[in-house]
Amino acid sequence: MPDWLWWLSGALALGILEMLTLDLVFIMLAGGALGGALSAGLGAPVPVQIVVACATAALLLLALRPWLLRHLRGRMPLVETNTAALVGREAVVMSTVTVEGGRVKLAGEVWSARADAGTAIAPGTPVRVARIDGATAVVAPAGTGQPPVPGVAPAH
Numbered sequence: 001m002p003d004w005l006w007w008l009s010g011a012l013a014l015g016i017l018e019m020l021t022l023d024l025v026f027i028m029l030a031g032g033a034l035g036g037a038l039s040a041g042l043g044a045p046v047p048v049q050i051v052v053a054c055a056t057a058a059l060l061l062l063a064l065r066p067w068l069l070r071h072l073r074g075r076m077p078l079v080e081t082n083t084a085a086l087v088g089r090e091a092v093v094m095s096t097v098t099v100e101g102g103r104v105k106l107a108g109e110v111w112s113a114r115a116d117a118g119t120a121i122a123p124g125t126p127v128r129v130a131r132i133d134g135a136t137a138v139v140a141p142a143g144t145g146q147p148p149v150p151g152v153a154p155a156h
Contacts, residue, residue: 003049007037024065032057083132090126090142097121097139106137116140 011033018026036053044052091106097113098120104113104127115121116130116138127139 003040003046004037007033007040007049007053011037024068025061028060028065029057031060086129086137087131089129091129091137091139093121093123093125093127093139095123097127101136104137104139111135111137113137113139 011030014026014030014033018024018030032053032055035056036049039049039052086107089107091104091111091113093113094103094105094110096102097104097115099115099118102113102115102121104111106113106129112135113127114133114136117140121127121139121141126142128142129137130140131138
């Protein structure tokens with residue numbers, strides 16, 4: 001099998017790996033492999049092919065990847081998901097919440113909760129989620145002056 005075909009196969013494998021990771025590292029290495037394939041197609045000896053592949057990959061990793069990451073991340077706003085999206089949201093106490101436990105209704109679901117401070121919070125009291133600890137919402141009364149998390153709408 002010709003050398004350029006080996007390089008092309010490597011580039012294809014690295015391209016597939018990139019689709020699984022989406023961090024723009026393997027695609028830069030695939031670009032290096034394409035550089036090796038080009039040099040092999042032009043008849044360069046194997047050591048030159050390796051140097052071309054390494055230099056191309058290094059150039060792409062150091063110059064192109066940071067630029068691409070900066071522009072790709074600048075276009076997409078960060079959207080919190082899962083439990084991170086619940087921090088800062090309002091909830092309603094369902095059963096008295098103390099530092100040991102209780103229940104709150106948060107985003108339409110009943111969650112186990114515990115108070116952030118040492119006081120008990122009565123049922124019906126609006127609270128704000130300070131953090132999520134495992135499967136437990138750590139809450140504080142909504143009127144404690146904690147600023148709402150930007151971009152997070154309170155639960156209704």
